[in-house]
Amino acid sequence: xxxxxxxxxxxxxxxxxxxxxxxxxxxxxxxxxxxxxxxxxxxxxxxxxxxxxxxxxxxxxxxxxxxxxxxxxxxxxxxxxxxxxxxxxxxxxxxxxxxxxxxxxxxxxxxxxxxxxxxxxxxxxxxxxxxxxxxxxxxxxxxxxxxxxxxxxxxxxxxxxxxxxxxxxxxxxxxxxxxxxxxxxxxxxxxxxxxxxxxxxxxxxxxxxxxxxxxxxxxxxxxxxxxxxxxxxxxxxxxxxxxxxxxxxxxxxxxxxxxxxxxxxxxxxxxxxxxxxxxxxxxxxxxxxxxxxxxxxxxxxxxxxxxxxxxxxxxxxxxxxxxxxxxxxxxxxxx
Amino acid sequence: xxxxxxxxxxxxxxxxxxxxxxxxxxxxxxxxxxxxxxxxxxxxxxxxxxxxxxxxxxxxxxxxxxxxxxxxxxxxxxxxxxxxxxxxxxxxxxxxxxxxxxxxxxxxxxxxxxxxxxxxxxxxxxxxxxxxxxxxxxxxxxxxxxxxxxxxxxxxxxxxxxxxxxxxxxxxxxxxxxxxxxxxxxxxxxxxxxxxxxxxxxxxxxxxxxxxxxxxxxxxxxxxxxxxxxxxxxxxxxxxxxxxxxxxxxxxxxxxxxxxxxxxxxxxxxxxxxxxxxxxxxxxxxxxxxxxxxxxxxxxxxxxxxxxxxxxxxxxxxxxxxxxxxxxxxxxxxxxxxxxxxxxxxxxxxxxxxxx
Numbered sequence: 078x079x080x081x082x083x084x085x086x087x088x089x090x091x092x093x094x095x096x097x098x099x100x101x102x103x104x105x106x107x108x109x110x111x112x113x114x115x116x117x118x119x120x121x122x123x124x125x126x127x128x129x130x131x132x133x134x135x136x137x138x139x140x141x142x143x144x145x146x147x148x149x150x151x152x153x154x155x156x157x158x159x160x161x162x163x164x165x166x167x168x169x170x171x172x173x174x175x176x177x178x179x180x181x182x183x184x185x186x187x188x189x190x191x192x193x194x195x196x197x198x199x200x201x202x203x204x205x206x207x208x209x210x211x212x213x214x215x216x217x218x219x220x221x222x223x224x225x226x227x228x229x230x231x232x233x234x235x236x237x238x239x240x241x242x243x244x245x246x247x248x249x250x251x252x253x254x255x256x257x258x259x260x261x262x263x264x265x266x267x268x269x270x271x272x273x274x275x276x277x278x279x280x281x282x283x284x285x286x287x288x289x290x291x292x293x294x295x296x297x298x299x300x301x302x303x304x305x306x307x308x309x310x311x312x313x314x315x316x317x318x319x320x321x322x323x324x325x326x327x328x329x330x331x332x333x334x335x336x337x338x339x340x341x342x343x344x345x346x347x348x349x350x351x352x353x354x355x356x357x358x359x360x361x362x363x364x365x366x367x368x369x370x371x372x373x374x375x376x377x378x379x380x381x382x383x384x385x386x387x388x389x390x391x392x393x394x395x396x397x398x399x400x401x402x403x404x405x406x407x408x409x410x411x412x
Numbered sequence: 413x414x415x416x417x418x419x420x421x422x423x424x425x426x427x428x429x430x431x432x433x434x435x436x437x438x439x440x441x442x443x444x445x446x447x448x449x450x451x452x453x454x455x456x457x458x459x460x461x462x463x464x465x466x467x468x469x470x471x472x473x474x475x476x477x478x479x480x481x482x483x484x485x486x487x488x489x490x491x492x493x494x495x496x497x498x499x500x501x502x503x504x505x506x507x508x509x510x511x512x513x514x515x516x517x518x519x520x521x522x523x524x525x526x527x528x529x530x531x532x533x534x535x536x537x538x539x540x541x542x543x544x545x546x547x548x549x550x551x552x553x554x555x556x557x558x559x560x561x562x563x564x565x566x567x568x569x570x571x572x573x574x575x576x577x578x579x580x581x582x583x584x585x586x587x588x589x590x591x592x593x594x595x596x597x598x599x600x601x602x603x604x605x606x607x608x609x610x611x612x613x614x615x616x617x618x619x620x621x622x623x624x625x626x627x628x629x630x631x632x633x634x635x636x637x638x639x640x641x642x643x644x645x646x647x648x649x650x651x652x653x654x655x656x657x658x659x660x661x662x663x664x665x666x667x668x669x670x671x672x673x674x675x676x677x678x679x680x681x682x683x684x685x686x687x688x689x690x691x692x693x694x695x696x697x698x699x700x701x702x703x704x705x706x707x708x709x710x711x712x713x714x715x716x717x718x719x720x721x722x723x724x725x726x727x728x729x730x731x732x733x734x735x736x737x738x739x740x741x742x743x744x745x746x747x748x749x750x751x752x753x754x755x756x757x758x759x760x761x762x763x764x765x766x767x768x
């Protein structure tokens with residue numbers, strides 16, 4: 078039929094025209110879109126460096142290790158906020174990653190269908206809570222609960238550790254870390270759930286056929302098969318935790334120094350920028366932009382590390398040694 | 413080859429678009445500032461202080477109906493206002509803190525600017541202590557001691573001395589401060605610096621300072637929430653915010669040895685007592701004379717910053733003249749005190765300089 082229509086010379090001419098214009102047009106438009114993305118990224122990096130330049134000239138690399146932020150004396154440093162970002166994100170992942178994996182396992186392997194749907198939707202909806210609302214909840218509910226219940230308990234049992242020393246406070250690293258935990262859990266959960274769903278049924282059945290219990294099947298098949306995905310999901314959550322500004326600014330207490338105690342007030346890179354950028358000028362504004370630059374570099378490093386881990390995971394995953402059961406047979410089957 | 417050519421073309425095109433976008437954004441704002449003839453009234457654009465924003469919105473609607481000049485205002489914070497007027501992207505900036513010498517230098521590099529006080533308000537401490545009486549009496553020295561971390565419990569002898577006979581719990585004091593930049597922080601630290609040399613040397617006066625102790629919270633409502641949720645907390649908020657919230661407010665001792673209630677009346681009394689106006693029209697109400705009866709000690713002016721050379725001189729003069737006279741009538745409802753006569757006179761002198 079195609080050949081029939083093309084035998085018409087007029088149609089053929091038109092076809093030639095679209096041939097000549099269509100492909101280059103497609104290439105041009107999509108190329109433009111791709112170039113736009115590059116231009117935006119380069120533009121942002123340029124603008125941040127440009128804005129931060131006075132602070133870079135003034136403080137140099139020492140900015141990163143300076144443990145001070147004093148707008149009156151014009152002494153600025155990133156150390157308190159770098160520390161706060163690392164500590165809160167790390168604690169958030171420490172809680173959120175196992176929690177998310179457990180939720181996903183329950184939803185994909187254990188939950189009956191009529192429970193799975195609503196629970197999965199609710200977990201996803203957790204991600205839709207505006208961060209300001211979560212921050213308010215942190216101030217009004219979580220903070221006082223931490224101060225009156227959790228922190229005194231931690232202090233009485235583990236008070237000999239410097240991180241659990243000091244007076245309980247509603248505002249501080251630990252409260253911020255828990256708010257972040259709530260924020261990243263739905264992200265990690267939704268990704269790991271999808272990864273767990275891609276584990277081939279025949280692998281699981283093979284495991285059961287060999288006499289594995291459900292726990293053994295999960296441990297020997299689902300988890301190893303999904304490892305790169307789990308790592309990727311965790312890194313995605315880490316990205317979110319590092320960059321979150323508003324809710325953290327509401328509950329971390331805006332202190333300008335490193336404090337060993339997790340109960341103490343502190344600051345993070347993103348929260349500091351969010352709370353001070355609007356009302357700052359001169360060297361302070363430049364220093365805030367410098368914090369932004371550090372945050373940008375931090376995010377890029379995390380991303381690169383994640384890519385490396387995921388790639389390595391995939392290579393490791395490719396050989397069946399990772400799966401304890403006799404996988405090669407199932408692997409050989411066409412997917 | 414054509415592929416390479418095409419991709420180069422695409423890249424060049426994208427760059428051109430980006431450059432055009434950058435160029436147009438800067439040129440549009442400058443044309444906005446310089447455009448408009450002297451016959452037709454051109455709209456005024458301003459940015460800055462959030463403290464003055466509620467008053468400004470009254471002024472905007474009233475002034476545009478009376479003078480047929482529209483005023484656009486962005487409440488982006490005092491620092492932002494100073495920066496925007498320094499780069500002349502707006503017609504006027506508004507700041508709760510008078511410009512520092514350095515800021516003046518920078519702003520003057522593109523032609524001289526004038527700083528004019530145009531609104532008057534106060535900053536009010538607030539506390540939440542279970543078992544303590546309402547309207548506790550405090551002094552500037554005690555407040556400074558609390559924010560320096562030297563007075564740490566509510567039954568401290570310094571507080572007990574000011575409140576003879578009052579039952580004071582031994583609750584730990586948690587000072588709460590603004591973690592974002594704020595005119596209230598400026599007024600508060602300016603006051604504490606004037607009563608305590610130690611506070612001045614270790615913390616200083618600014619819209620953002622480094623407090624040695626305490627908890628930082630965002631905006632007035634964040635501070636109020638932090639105070640409300642913490643037994644033993646004390647913080648500070650804007651006068652208007654304190655009036656509309658249900659926070660317990662301490663009475664602060666003034667130079668006359670009285671404990672006036674914070675409000676428009678006592679702020680007005682403070683402003684009336686200070687006649688010293690600085691070379692840039694800056695007025696500090698932190699050091700009140702002992703003769704100032706009923707004066708509230710943490711009162712503060714907020715300023716407008718305008719370039720002397722502007723194409724919109726006529727409109728600008730009209731608007732500021734309106735703000736410091738007629739516009740003041742909206743103040744009391746919004747917890748702003750009216751400007752005293754001598755300040756209006758100084759402001760009028762400054763207005764006369766606009767436009768050469």
